[in-house]
Amino acid sequence: MLEARGVHKAFGPTRALRGLTVEIGEGEIVAVTGPSGSGKSTLLHCLAGILRPETGEIRFDGRRIDSLGDAARTTVRRENFGVVFQFGQLVPELSALENVALPLMFNRHGREESMLTARSWLERLGVEDCAGLRPGELSGGQAQRVAVARALVTGPRVVFADEPTGALDSLAGERVMDELTGTARESRTTLVIVTHDNRVAAYADREIVLRDGTVASAVTA
Numbered sequence: 001m002l003e004a005r006g007v008h009k010a011f012g013p014t015r016a017l018r019g020l021t022v023e024i025g026e027g028e029i030v031a032v033t034g035p036s037g038s039g040k041s042t043l044l045h046c047l048a049g050i051l052r053p054e055t056g057e058i059r060f061d062g063r064r065i066d067s068l069g070d071a072a073r074t075t076v077r078r079e080n081f082g083v084v085f086q087f088g089q090l091v092p093e094l095s096a097l098e099n100v101a102l103p104l105m106f107n108r109h110g111r112e113e114s115m116l117t118a119r120s121w122l123e124r125l126g127v128e129d130c131a132g133l134r135p136g137e138l139s140g141g142q143a144q145r146v147a148v149a150r151a152l153v154t155g156p157r158v159v160f161a162d163e164p165t166g167a168l169d170s171l172a173g174e175r176v177m178d179e180l181t182g183t184a185r186e187s188r189t190t191l192v193i194v195t196h197d198n199r200v201a202a203y204a205d206r207e208i209v210l211r212d213g214t215v216a217s218a219v220t221a
């Protein structure tokens with residue numbers, strides 16, 4: 001359901017992706033690993049329609065998304081994808097509850113309904129007590145659970161996570177991963193996780209190892 005074919009992406013002289021091809025199935029949980037600078041984050045951003053490769057194709061449900069204009073790509077992302085980055089990237093001026101409700105409001109749900117749904121996701125992730133707090137008042141683990149709630153609240157088909165536990169201690173990291181992968185498996189959400197951490201990769205069905213901008217190997221758990 002998600003596919004990169006012959007993808008090249010460079011930043012000036014740096015060739016981050018060099019003819020990379022991967023295919024990810026519906027409901028699959030995939031870890032993208034490999035040395036620093038091997039192109040993991042670049043691949044994630046290309047698959048998520050955030051970056052456009054110079055050559056090659058990115059397809060979601062068989063439809064090319066790399067050739068769409070910015071507005072159309074943003075719509076595909078909003079309607080189908082959720083993202084979790086290393087540092088939650090929550091909006092600092094909004095409460096945890098408002099942060100989680102925001103993607104629903106972007107997708108034209110009413111404010112009341114969005115708040116109710118957001119609250120149920122905070123409960124599900126065990127951070128309902130944080131609803132009224134701003135991101136600056138949350139611990140790293142709490143903020144990351146709020147970020148996971150925000151990524152899942154729209155019921156996305158695919159969640160992209162870039163080092164989702166990178167800033168957390170191992171216990172907080174485990175909770176975030178349990179919740180992320182547990183929810184993904186329950187709802188057959190496809191999950192693509194970039195990580196350096198073998199413990200995180202162990203949650204995946206398959207590990208895609210990158211080296212120098214291409215796939216070095218794919219290991220099935």
Ligand SMILES: Nc1ncnc2c1ncn2[C@@H]1O[C@H](COP(=O)(O)OP(=O)(O)OP(=O)(O)O)[C@@H](O)[C@H]1O
Binds near residue numbers: 014036039041
């Ligand atoms: N916005 C950018 N501008 C310039 N160079 C970039 C940019 N993003 C990535 N690069 C370069 O592209 C290469 C691949 O980067 P990328 O972040 O995809 O690797 P990574 O495997 O995710 O690395 P890390 O594990 O260190 O996060 C690196 O050499 C990096 O310096």
